Amino acid sequence: MPEPKNPDYERVVRASFAAQPAMATIGARLTRVVPGETEVRIPFRPDLTQQHGFLHAGVVATALDSACGYAAFSLMPEGAGVLTIEFKTNLLAPAKGEALIARARVVRAGRTITVCQGEAVMVREGAETAVATMMATIMTVRDRPDVVG
Amino acid sequence: MPEPKNPDYERVVRASFAAQPAMATIGARLTRVVPGETEVRIPFRPDLTQQHGFLHAGVVATALDSACGYAAFSLMPEGAGVLTIEFKTNLLAPAKGEALIARARVVRAGRTITVCQGEAVMVREGAETAVATMMATIMTVRDRPDVVG
Amino acid sequence: MPEPKNPDYERVVRASFAAQPAMATIGARLTRVVPGETEVRIPFRPDLTQQHGFLHAGVVATALDSACGYAAFSLMPEGAGVLTIEFKTNLLAPAKGEALIARARVVRAGRTITVCQGEAVMVREGAETAVATMMATIMTVRDRPDVVG
Amino acid sequence: MPEPKNPDYERVVRASFAAQPAMATIGARLTRVVPGETEVRIPFRPDLTQQHGFLHAGVVATALDSACGYAAFSLMPEGAGVLTIEFKTNLLAPAKGEALIARARVVRAGRTITVCQGEAVMVREGAETAVATMMATIMTVRDRPDVVG
Secondary structure, three states: OOOOOOOOHHHHHHHHHHOOHHHHHHOOEEEEOOOEEEEEEEOOOOHEOOOOOEEOOHHHHHHHHHHHHHHHOOOOOOOOEEEEEEEEEEEEEOOOOOOEEEEEEEEEEEEEEEEEEEEEEEEEEEEEEEEEEEEEEEEOOOOHHOOOO | OOOOOOOOOOHHHHHHHHHHHHHHHHOOEEEEOOOOEEEEEEEEHHEEOOOOOOHHHHHHHHHHHHHHHHHHHHOOOOOEEEEEEEEEEEEEOOOEEEEEEEEEEEEEOOOOOOEEEEEEEEEEEEEEEEEEEEEEEEEEOOOOOHOOO | OOOOOOOOOHHHHHHHHHHHHHHOOOOOOOEEEEEEEEEEEEOHHHHHHHOOOEEEEHHHHHHHHHHHHHHHHHOOOOEEEEEEEEEEEEEEOOOOOOOEEEEEEEEEEEEEEEEEEEEEEEEOOEEEEEEEEEEEEEEEOOOOHHHOO | OOOOOOOOOHHHHHHHHOHHHHHHHHHOOOEEEEEEEEEEEEEOOHEOOHHHHHOOOOHHHHHHHHHHHHHHOOOOEEEEEOEEEEEEEEEEOOOOOEEEEEEEEEEEEEOOOEEEEEEEEEEEEEEEEEEEEEEEEEEEOOOOOOHHO
C-alpha cells in the first residue's frame, strides 16, 4: 500500500464524498478508503434502472468515476484539489443484482497526473459478477480549488 | 443525414428512452431524434451536483452515454437491440449553468458495431460552453434481446 | 483558428517532428501545421501491414497520436514540452489504399491539459475513406523538459 | 487459466503474428502465448525512438494492441477472425531501457466481444518499470474473414 502524503487523507476523502449531493441522490456510499484504494457501493433501486430492470450504465460509470477519483485523492497532498480529466469504461455484463460495488486503485500517482483502474461488480445472492471496468486519468490541482469536481 | 433502416425509428427510440426509469430520476429528456443524431437535455438541479455546485461528471457522462446509444439505435433495423460496449469521455470544463445538453451523432454504422461521438454543453444565460466530449462503441444485438441496455 | 502563443510555432513543431527517428522509420511526414491543427501522412508500404495487406492498426494509431500531439504543441507557449497522457482510438475500416492521412485538431487548450480529436483516412484512387478516429489528452510540461515525448 | 475453444490455438496465434510484416519491421516478437494471455517483446532500437531517445508512444501502443489482440484470439473458436474495435492507452512513464515487454490478458471473453487489459514495461538493468496500460475491445468475426486485422 502506498504511503499517503496527507496523514489526514481518510477524513478529507470522506468529507469530499459527503459533500456531493449527487452521491446521496443515487444512494452511493463510500464503503472503503485506504491509501490509493476505495470502494463505492450503490444498493439496487428500481429508479436507477434502464428498460430491462438492470442498473443503468450511467449509474455504473458514476460509481466507478467516483471510486477512481477518490482513490487518486487519497494519495494527494494536503490542500490539493482533485479533477477528473477523462475516463473510459467497458461494460462487461448487465448490472443485475442487489448492489453494485465499484472498486478502484491507483496505478500510477505522479506529481500532476494520477491513473486509476476500477472494476464494478454486482452482488447477487452472495456472489459477485464483474459488470464493468474503468481506466481514469485524474489531475492534482494545487492552485485552482474552484475547478475541482 | 443517413437513411434509417427502420421507418418507425423515432417512435422506437422515444419508447426505449421513456422506459428507462434512471432518465426520469435525473430529469433527462430526449429533446431531438433524427436519423443518426440525438439530443438529451438535463435541467440543472442541486441534487445532481458535486461539492462545488456543478453537475456531477457522472451525470454528464450518463447524458452523453444515453445520447450516443440512442443515436446508434436510430439507425438500427426493426427488432434490433442496442448494447453499449464502451465509452470514453473527456471532461473539458466545470458543468455550471442552467441546463446540460448532450448531443451525439453516428460516426460509423456497421452491421454489428456503431461508433458515435458526443458533445455536452452547458447553457448559461443563453450561451453554450462545451463541458465534455465522448466517443462510444455500441453494438447491434439481433438475437439476444435480454442483454440490451 | 486559435491564436498561437508562440509566434514561432511552426518551426518548433516541425523541428520536434523531424527529431523523431520513429517517424522516418515508418515514412511519416508532417504535411500540414496551422495553429491547433496538423496533418501527418504515411504512404502505403508492404512492411507496415498486417496479415491481410492493410496498414497495421498500430501504424494508424501512431500517425493519429503524432498528429494529435503536434496539434496540441502548436498552441503551447515558447519553451514548453509536450507529453501525451493517454489516447483512445476506434478503428472504423481496414486501412487499404495508397496513403494514410491523419488529421488532428485541438478541442480544448487549457493551461495544463489539451484535448485533441483526430481522424485518419486512407486515400484510394483519389477518394478518402475514414479508417480511425482518436481522442487524446496531452499535457503542457513547463518545468520537466526531459519527460517530453 | 480459461479453456481454449481451439485446441490448436497456439499454432494459429503464432502463425497470424508471423504473417504481420509490421511486427518484423519494428522487431516485435511474440514471446508467450497461453490461453487468454500473451506477451510481445520489442528490443530497443534507436530508429524506434522519439526526440529524447525513448521508444515512441506509437511503438508502445502497437505492442500493447498486438498483445491484446492475440490474447483475445487465443480464446476464439477455430476459423474465427480477430478484429480490434478500439483501444485506449495511458502512458505512465518514458519508455527507456533495453527492451519493451507488453503483456495482455483477457478480462471478459464473450461470444462476439472480448475485452483485454494490457501492461507494458521497460526492462532496464534487469528491473521492470511500467510505462503504459491499455484497455482494448476486440471482436470475434465469424463470417467476414477479410475484415480481420
